[in-house]
Amino acid sequence: MSATLIPGVRHGAVERKLEAIVEKLRDAPPTVKEMERARELVRAWNRYEEDGVTAQGFMIGQLEVLGSREAFPHFIDRVVSVSPEDVRKAAEAYLVDRARTTVRYLSEAPA
Amino acid sequence: MNLRPERVPLGGGGRVLFIPNPASPFVSFHGSLPAGVAAERPGEEGVAEFLSRLLLSGTETRGARQISEALEGHGATLEFSVAEDLLVFRGRTTRRAAGKVFGMAADCLSAPALPVKEVERVRAEILTDLGRERDSTRDRAERELLRLVFPGRHPYGRDSKGDEEAVKAIEPPALLEFHARCYGREGLILGLAGDVDGGFVTSTVAKSLHGLPTRTPVPPAPPPTPGPPSTAFVDLSHKSQADIAIGRQAIPRRHPDYYALDLANLLFGMIGMYGRLGQSVREEKGLAYYSLSRLRALRSGGSWSIVAGVNPGRLDAAMGAIIAEVDRLRSDPFTEDEIETGKLNRVGGLAVNLERNAEVAGALHGIEFHDLGLDYLERFPGIVNGLRTDSIRKAAETYIRKADCSLVVVGPIGRRTFSL
Numbered sequence: 001m002s003a004t005l006i007p008g009v010r011h012g013a014v015e016r017k018l019e020a021i022v023e024k025l026r027d028a029p030p031t032v033k034e035m036e037r038a039r040e041l042v043r044a045w046n047r048y049e050e051d052g053v054t055a056q057g058f059m060i061g062q063l064e065v066l067g068s069r070e071a072f073p074h075f076i077d078r079v080v081s082v083s084p085e086d087v088r089k090a091a092e093a094y095l096v097d098r099a100r101t102t103v104r105y106l107s108e109a110p111a
Numbered sequence: 112m113n114l115r116p117e118r119v120p121l122g123g124g125g126r127v128l129f130i131p132n133p134a135s136p137f138v139s140f141h142g143s144l145p146a147g148v149a150a151e152r153p154g155e156e157g158v159a160e161f162l163s164r165l166l167l168s169g170t171e172t173r174g175a176r177q178i179s180e181a182l183e184g185h186g187a188t189l190e191f192s193v194a195e196d197l198l199v200f201r202g203r204t205t206r207r208a209a210g211k212v213f214g215m216a217a218d219c220l221s222a223p224a225l226p227v228k229e230v231e232r233v234r235a236e237i238l239t240d241l242g243r244e245r246d247s248t249r250d251r252a253e254r255e256l257l258r259l260v261f262p263g264r265h266p267y268g269r270d271s272k273g274d275e276e277a278v279k280a281i282e283p284p285a286l287l288e289f290h291a292r293c294y295g296r297e298g299l300i301l302g303l304a305g306d307v308d309g310g311f312v313t314s315t316v317a318k319s320l321h322g323l324p325t326r327t328p329v330p331p332a333p334p335p336t337p338g339p340p341s342t343a344f345v346d347l348s349h350k351s352q353a354d355i356a357i358g359r360q361a362i363p364r365r366h367p368d369y370y371a372l373d374l375a376n377l378l379f380g381m382i383g384m385y386g387r388l389g390q391s392v393r394e395e396k397g398l399a400y401y402s403l404s405r406l407r408a409l410r411s412g413g414s415w416s417i418v419a420g421v422n423p424g425r426l427d428a429a430m431g432a433i434i435a436e437v438d439r440l441r442s443d444p445f446t447e448d449e450i451e452t453g454k455l456n457r458v459g460g461l462a463v464n465l466e467r468n469a470e471v472a473g474a475l476h477g478i479e480f481h482d483l484g485l486d487y488l489e490r491f492p493g494i495v496n497g498l499r500t501d502s503i504r505k506a507a508e509t510y511i512r513k514a515d516c517s518l519v520v521v522g523p524i525g526r527r528t529f530s531l
Contacts, residue, residue, distance in 0.1 A: 006236065007235060007238065040185075041186055044187070044205070047205070048137060048203060050136070051139075051305075051467050051468055052466035053466060054466065107242070
């Protein structure tokens with residue numbers, strides 16, 4: 001997650017907003033509407049990522065590193081079969097405070 | 112893949128170029144209106160950019176959220192940006208959703224609502240960008256160089272965002288006046304690639320864009336007047352890196368020397384580890400974090416420049432090494448082997464770039480904007496391979512000369528000054 005703050009906004013205020021979004025994801029599964037939109041987006045990205053041999057080669061390479069390139073034709077089916085509860089559990093397992101690193105950039109330029 | 116696009120005229124002066132790619136499941140588009148920095152009148156500095164950032168913030172019939180959710184729902188993208196000559200709109204969509212996406216693009220272009228809250232958001236965003244760039248040694252050096260190279264507030268030398276004073280003063284009436292004058296079908300160019308054909312362009316794309324009004328043609332930027340080489344040195348004492356920018360006015364895209372200079376620039380500061388420049392200054396001497404050269408050939412003029420990021424304690428050595436490479440073009444001109452490698456890179460690079468729809472759409476847009484001809488992509492290998500060695504060497508000697516260049520150094524330099 002990243003954000004560029006407009007002048008006068010404090011980092012802490014934005015971070016609390018972002019934390020609230022993550023917390024909501026840990027506590028409750030996404031709605032059916034949210035899931036449908038996400039699935040449509042993944043389908044679209046997948047179509048776009050198949051554009052050109054470079055992108056296809058890159059994706060096959062990534063899948064091979066992660067397990068097997070054989071997953072390539074089934075990638076979309078696996079993503080689409082993810083349930084709302086799967087998403088909540090993933091958020092609960094990985095989007096946790098103890099694993100978080102935060103970088104705040106503050107310009108040192110004279111005002 | 113077929114490399115010769117078809118052209119479909121839009122009523123009111125617009126044109127669409129397209130190349131079908133039957134293997135592709137979607138459509139990429141790259142379009143423009145002559146509503147860039149060059150279209151701004153005195154007192155309108157920053158208006159083109161400001162307006163472009165508001166185009167997705169709502170129209171007379173759609174709110175910003177509606178636009179965003181509709182695009183997302185179709186898995187489509189649409190973005191607007193401003194450059195020296197043009198307002199650019201580009202994105203991608205499935206063929207099925209194309210009518211809605213192009214309709215939305217036309218709506219954003221023809222009827223932006225300019226809500227007060229969004230105007231203030233954009234103002235804050237641009238002021239933040241200006242502040243961030245003012246604090247970046249590289250951005251500041253490049254910006255200052257363009258100001259020196261294109262004097263007299265020429266559009267090619269101005270920051271598209273304007274300056275802080277201008278941004279603070281921009282109000283909706285000025286945005287609406289610019290919009291009424293510059294946003295129309297006249298001069299609209301659109302490149303399309305992917306799941307397209309003539310019927311689709313006529314029935315879906317042209318129909319959607321027909322809602323744009325007709326306008327009086329916007330004149331192109333005047334040819335820039337060259338100024339004398341000059342210098343600027345900016346002390347940013349809190350920084351740990353210094354950036355050098357060296358450059359001059361060069362040539363417009365349609366100039367007969369364009370291809371020879373493009374190849375010379377490729378060999379000098381781009382190919383591989385950034386050409387001769389990168390090989391010497393960065394790789395062999397270790398004097399720069401990066402060093403490269405750049406040719407920008409626009410409609411009415413252009414620039415050629417070198418940029419380098421260096422350790423402030425080694426500024427003099429880095430500058431000496433850069434100038435030595437410039438001078439070497441006369442004592443040790445490009446060899447036949449170098450030139451052959453450059454030609455292979457350029458011709459092969461075109462083939463690689465055209466593997467993706469977005470790049471094809473961008474190339475078609477460029478072909479129409481610069482009037483290069485529908486057979487340009489087919490002719491390109493012949494143009495590059497037909498360049499004579501002496502013409503490439505001559506272009507390097509003519510345009511890559513320190514005597515014509517301005518110099519900018521930005522970083523923790525105190526009151527130091529430098530010269531080429």
